Structures are given as C-alpha cells and as structure tokens.
Amino acid sequence: MLSVLWRGEDAIPGSPETVRMLRAMGKQPVFLTNYSILSRKELMEKFTHLGYDVREEEIYSSATLAGLYLQSHLQTDETVFVLGSQGLHDEIESFGVKVAPLDSEDHVFDIQSLTETLKIDPKIGAVVVAFDINFNYRKLLRAANILSKESTHFLVTNEDPRLPSNDGWIVPDCGCLIEAVIKATKRTPTVLGKPNKFAWDFISKRFHVNPERTIMIGDSLNTDILFGYNCGIRRSLVLSGISSYADVTNRIDEVKHHPNAEKWIPNYYIQSLGTIAKCLWRLGLYEPDPDGDVCSDSASDETIEDRVDPWVSQPGTSPANGICHRKEVITTV
Amino acid sequence: MLSVLWRGEDAIPGSPETVRMLRAMGKQPVFLTNYSILSRKELMEKFTHLGYDVREEEIYSSATLAGLYLQSHLQTDETVFVLGSQGLHDEIESFGVKVAPLDSEDHVFDIQSLTETLKIDPKIGAVVVAFDINFNYRKLLRAANILSKESTHFLVTNEDPRLPSNDGWIVPDCGCLIEAVIKATKRTPTVLGKPNKFAWDFISKRFHVNPERTIMIGDSLNTDILFGYNCGIRRSLVLSGISSYADVTNRIDEVKHHPNAEKWIPNYYIQSLGTIAKCLWRLGLYEPDPDGDVCSDSASDETIEDRVDPWVSQPGTSPANGICHRKEVITTV
Numbered sequence: 001m002l003s004v005l006w007r008g009e010d011a012i013p014g015s016p017e018t019v020r021m022l023r024a025m026g027k028q029p030v031f032l033t034n035y036s037i038l039s040r041k042e043l044m045e046k047f048t049h050l051g052y053d054v055r056e057e058e059i060y061s062s063a064t065l066a067g068l069y070l071q072s073h074l075q076t077d078e079t080v081f082v083l084g085s086q087g088l089h090d091e092i093e094s095f096g097v098k099v100a101p102l103d104s105e106d107h108v109f110d111i112q113s114l115t116e117t118l119k120i121d122p123k124i125g126a127v128v129v130a131f132d133i134n135f136n137y138r139k140l141l142r143a144a145n146i147l148s149k150e151s152t153h154f155l156v157t158n159e160d161p162r163l164p165s166n167d168g169w170i171v172p173d174c175g176c177l178i179e180a181v182i183k184a185t186k187r188t189p190t191v192l193g194k195p196n197k198f199a200w201d202f203i204s205k206r207f208h209v210n211p212e213r214t215i216m217i218g219d220s221l222n223t224d225i226l227f228g229y230n231c232g233i234r235r236s237l238v239l240s241g242i243s244s245y246a247d248v249t250n251r252i253d254e255v256k257h258h259p260n261a262e263k264w265i266p267n268y269y270i271q272s273l274g275t276i277a278k279c280l281w282r283l284g285l286y287e288p289d290p291d292g293d294v295c296s297d298s299a300s301d302e303t304i305e306d307r308v309d310p311w312v313s314q315p316g317t318s319p320a321n322g323i324c325h326r327k328e329v330i331t332t333v
Numbered sequence: 334m335l336s337v338l339w340r341g342e343d344a345i346p347g348s349p350e351t352v353r354m355l356r357a358m359g360k361q362p363v364f365l366t367n368y369s370i371l372s373r374k375e376l377m378e379k380f381t382h383l384g385y386d387v388r389e390e391e392i393y394s395s396a397t398l399a400g401l402y403l404q405s406h407l408q409t410d411e412t413v414f415v416l417g418s419q420g421l422h423d424e425i426e427s428f429g430v431k432v433a434p435l436d437s438e439d440h441v442f443d444i445q446s447l448t449e450t451l452k453i454d455p456k457i458g459a460v461v462v463a464f465d466i467n468f469n470y471r472k473l474l475r476a477a478n479i480l481s482k483e484s485t486h487f488l489v490t491n492e493d494p495r496l497p498s499n500d501g502w503i504v505p506d507c508g509c510l511i512e513a514v515i516k517a518t519k520r521t522p523t524v525l526g527k528p529n530k531f532a533w534d535f536i537s538k539r540f541h542v543n544p545e546r547t548i549m550i551g552d553s554l555n556t557d558i559l560f561g562y563n564c565g566i567r568r569s570l571v572l573s574g575i576s577s578y579a580d581v582t583n584r585i586d587e588v589k590h591h592p593n594a595e596k597w598i599p600n601y602y603i604q605s606l607g608t609i610a611k612c613l614w615r616l617g618l619y620e621p622d623p624d625g626d627v628c629s630d631s632a633s634d635e636t637i638e639d640r641v642d643p644w645v646s647q648p649g650t651s652p653a654n655g656i657c658h659r660k661e662v663i664t665t666v
Contacts, residue, residue, distance in 0.1 A: 115498070118502060140468070141502075141503075141505060167448060171448065172473050182512070
C-alpha cells in the first residue's frame with residue numbers, strides 16, 4: 001500500500017478521502033499488495049490508524065494469496081515450510097493451513113553437521129518464499145531439500161528485487177531470496193503477487209467484478225500496471241511512488257519499436273489517489289465530508305486537465321469519466 | 334579436490350601414487366579448486382593426512398585467488414567485506430588484506446531497526462561472496478549497500494550451484510548466494526573460480542607454464558574441462574566425480590548442431606587419477622613405490638585401452654603418450 005495509500009507512518013494526503021468517496025458512490029474498493037510482512041489483521045490496524053475505511057475481506061496481500069492457494073492445494077494433513085515473517089505465518093494459518101516448525105537456528109560451522117541434523121518432515125507439501133528478514137543458509141538448505149520432491153508446491157509471494165526505502169538504503173526483497181532457491185533447486189515457482197494475475201481469479205469471483213467497470217490504480221509500471229494489463233482491465237498510474245512520468249513516456253517511445261511495451265503503459269495517470277477526490281468534488285459528483293482537507297484545498301488553481309490525462313484520448317470520453325464512472329475500483333501498492 | 338583426489342575422508346585409491354609419480358618424473362603438479370571453505374594451511378593438513386606429497390604454493394583454491402586479486406586491487410587502507418567461511422577469511426588475510434569485521438548477527442525483526450543500525454565503513458573496497466554456511470539476510474543487506482558504490486570490487490569465488498554431497502542432500506553452494514546479491518545490486522561480479530580463466534594468469538606466470546605441455550585433469554565438464562578450454566590447454570576428464578561418460582557423449586552429439594559445445598568435450602578421459610599411475614607402470618615408464626597399492630593391482634585384466642581413450646584419435650599419438658608426456662600437470666576438483 002506504500003506510495004499509494006501511505007508513506008512511512010503517514011497516509012498520503014487525500015487518499016483516505018478518496019476511498020471514502022468511492023465507497024459512498026457505491027464503488028467497491030479492493031486493496032492488493034505484494035507486501036507479505038504483515039497479516040491482514042495487522043494491516044487492518046494500520047489502515048484504521050491512518051483513517052482508512054476498509055474491511056478485512058477487501059485486503060489481498062501476497063500473504064493472503066499464499067493462504068488462499070495453500071487452502072485449496074494442500075491435503076488436510078500436509079503442512080507448509082515458510083521462509084517469511086511472523087505476519088505471513090499468521091496469515092497462512094488463518095486459512096486453516098498448518099505451518100511446519102522451524103529448525104533450531106543455531107549457527108553451524110560445517111556442512112556435515114548441517115546435513116546430519118537435517119530432517120525433512122514428509123508431511124510438508126509446500127514451500128512459500130517471501131521477504132524474510134531472518135533468511136539464512138540453513139533455511140535455504142531446508143527449502144531446497146524439501147523441494148527436491150517434485151510434487152511439493154513451490155510458491156513465492158512476489159518477485160520484487162527491492163523493498164521501497166525512504167532513507168536511501170537498498171533493502172533486498174523477496175525477489176533476491178527466491179533467486180537463491182531457484183538456483184539450488186532448478187525449479188520454477190508459482191508467483192502469487194503482481195504482475196501475475198493469480199489474485200484476479202480470487203478477487204473477480206469474490207466481488208463479481210465486471211472487468212469493463214474496474215480500474216487498477218497503482219504506482220509501479222512493472223507490477224501494478226502490468227497486472228492490470230494481464231487482467232484485461234483499465235489502469236491508472238499514481239505518480240506518488242515508484243514510477244515517474246518519464247518512465248511512462250519512455251515506454252511510449254519504446255512501443256514504436258517493441259509493441260510489447262504496450263503492457264506497461266497505463267490508460268491514465270494522476271498525481272496521487274487524492275486527485276480523484278478533488279476531481280469528483282469539482283465535477284459536483286460528490287459532496288465531501290467538511291473535514292476532508294484535500295477537497296477544501298481551493299487555493300490550488302490547477303484544473304482537472306493538469307492532473308488527469310488519458311494517454312489515448314477517446315472521443316466522447318472525458319478523462320474524469322474515464323477514471324470515475326466505474327463500478328469497482330482496485331487500489332493498490 | 335573432491336572426486337579427483339579424495340571423497341569424504343578418504344583419498345581416491347591411486348591418486349596419491351599418481352601425484353608422487355608425476356612429480357618424480359619432473360612434472361609440476363598444481364592443484365586448483367573452486368572450494369573456498371578451507372584456507373591453504375587447512376588444505377595442506379588434509380593433503381598430508383591423506384598421503385599426498387604437495388607444497389602449499391601449488392594449491393590455488395578460489396580463496397587463494399580472492400587473496401591474490403585483493404592484494405593487487407585494493408588500496409593499502411581498504412578492507413574487504415567477506416561472506417564466507419573462517420578459512421576464506423584466514424586465506425585472504427594471509428595475503429596482507431584486512432577483512433572488515435562482521436556486524437552483530439543478532440536476529441532483527443523489522444526493516445527499520447535493521448537499516449537504522451546499518452553502518453557502512455567507507456574503507457571497504459571490495460565484497461567477496463563465497464559459500465557461507467552463516468549467510469543471512471543481514472549479510473545480504475550489508476553486501477548490497479556496500480556494493481551500491483560502483484567502485485567497490487564485487488568478487489565471487491565460484492558459480493557452482495551445489496556442493497557435491499555424498500549422502501544425497503542438496504547442498505546449495507556459492508552460486509545460489511550470489512544470485513541474491515546480483516538481484517539486489519544489479520551488478521555483475523568478477524568470478525574467480527573455474528571455468529573463468531582468472532587462475533591461469535597467476536599459475537602460468539608463477540610456474541612458467543608451457544600450454545603445449547600442460548593438461549587440466551578434472552571431474553566436471555562445466556567447470557574443469559571448460560576451464561582447460563578457456564586456457565587453451567588439453568584436458569582430461571576423470572570419471573570418479575560429477576560428470577559421466579554419458580555427459581561427454583551427449584556433448585559430442587550436441588556439437589553436430591551447436592559447434593560451441595566443443596568447449597565441454599575433453600581430449601581424454603580416464604577412470605580416475607590412479608589410472609595414470611597404472612598406465613605409467615605398465616608402459617615401464619615409472620617404477621612404483623612397492624607400497625603403491627594400485628600399481629600392484631595385477632589381478633585386474635583391464636588394458637590401457639579400456640581406460641584411457643583419446644576422444645579424437647591422432648595419428649602417431651598413443652593415448653598414453655597423450656596423457657603422460659607433458660611437462661606440467663594440473664589436477665583439480
């Protein structure tokens with residue numbers, strides 16, 4: 001949800017208002033994130049703390065997707081070996097799936113004693129690799145040997161190489177750790193997170209989504225916009241996060257020579273999610289809460305066209321219609 | 334040295350005799366291994382314990398190569414951050430290069446406290462990634478951030494995905510760990526070990542090697558035989574380790590369609606290093622030590638041709654000549 005809904009410990013201004021407005025207009029928001037570190041319960045606490053009106057069943061993190069996948073693919077007595085956070089453990093267990101206990105994490109100093117003490121529970125039916133701050137060699141060793149049984153499911157929450165970082169540090173994400181497991185096992189994992197459309201199957205069934213009336217809003221061309229393309233829905237980039245205006249124009253240049261680059265080009269872009277609230281208010285489509293700070297920001301003299309532009313102008317469709325007149329809205333990291 | 338010179342705690346029969354014979358005939362053996370876990374001092378103890386007549390300066394492990402590289406590339410006040418064993422640390426320090434101390438390895442549970450406590454010593458001029466049984470997320474994080482300075486050297490000892498294992502376990506090697514660092518940094522490392530010909534530059538100078546009179550003997554097509562090809566020297570596969578007779582015939586079939594596969598085809602193959610001792614003895618080229626168990630193994634009725642075959646028969650060159658009449662012999666993992 002980072003860079004669309006919040007940054008660090010603060011909501012991005014206007015985003016909570018936009019979610020409230022859309023819901024009041026009868027739109028169904030769904031929140032989709034590759035973030036696997038917190039359980040939905042923990043995410044709900046964060047949403048509430050930041051003033052968002054969100055229901056737990058509207059949140060689909062890659063941890064949630066792992067739980068959903070395992071719930072439908074494991075036998076009742078099978079367990080899962082998890083390289084990931086406590087939040088991911090909790091989320092998976094909330095789907096009634098048992099997580100295999102970790103080995104002792106004591107340091108070991110030679111290979112022989114490492115493999116001598118290695119025991120693989122034959123009941124383990126899946127391995128999930130996620131961002132894991134406690135990732136270590138012993139976990140890699142266990143995962144590789146569990147996965148040597150071809151029938152064991154190999155799931156990864158997301159392929160992002162780095163987590164977003166406010167302070168300039170490189171923070172390796174799940175995408176780095178899975179490379180080690182792939183190299184050791186020579187196996188190809190099932191990727192649960194965006195841009196894989198795996199989540200779409202669950203969401204579209206659960207919310208009876210009409211793709212024609214759904215938009216994917218996200219801050220990353222490589223994950224969010226590509227996800228929207230893969231699902232066959234419209235997509236809007238918010239410029240408050242990873243991808244910039246220049247990234248989009250680069251893709252537009254690229255498409256002349258490589259038509260495939262089309263996949264990364266959003267239908268629309270907006271400055272931030274709060275722009276939607278502003279547009280709705282100015283168009284008179286929604287009467288804001290008097291406390292909504294963004295909508296009362298009348299000092300700004302920007303026009304809708306400054307902020308909301310369709311990449312491809314469509315006759316008879318104004319940008320505001322393009323963004324707002326949809327039944328469902330998916331907003332995301 | 335595994336699978337050519339020893340397996341587990343035992344020398345491969347005939348190998349110590351072969352090394353002694355070759356040395357007595359005036360050949361210069363050099364021992365080259367991608368193994369980085371033990372220092373040369375520790376390797377020497379193992380060689381001696383198993384009855385090998387070897388000198389420390391004849392051993393080139395990937396740890397030795399790291400020491401040699403760093404000795405010539407770092408400024409005098411620069412240090413190196415090492416993901417690897419104590420043996421690798423010791424080996425690098427034996428070249429007068431200072432290893433940067435590790436951080437506290439305490440478990441950490443959130444990204445913020447991880448990066449808040451992260452300090453990168455600006456004196457670190459290189460990162461070496463090797464097989465590291467204590468590899469963990471914190472080390473990956475440090476390595477990635479040290480390497481964000483483009484001028485920092487990025488070295489890896491070897492790219493092998495797995496260590497050989499006697500008991501059937503998959504034991505992920507350095508090749509798995511470097512994938513994680515590469516993904517996080519988007520940088521391409523300098524590979525010190527085979528099949529990269531990096532070691533050749535040191536060895537050929539140190540021993541005034543004539544490539545025409547040198548043979549590479551090893552058990553792996555992907556590392557040893559390709560290394561020999563890259564160095565422009567003859568190569569012989571021993572069948573006591575990783576690659577099999579079938580692997581070679583597969584490459585020979587492949588070369589019809591992909592001439593590039595030539596690189597992986599050895600000039601000769603032998604059952605094990607001990608075969609050389611047998612051949613020399615039977616040809617009357619060397620009088621063995623009466624204790625040499627292999628050469629007195631007259632119960633076997635195999636002929637030289639059963640065991641020593643040139644892949645390409647060359648007029649006027651017998652297989653035995655092809656293997657034995659060279660000045661230098663490099664034997665290896």
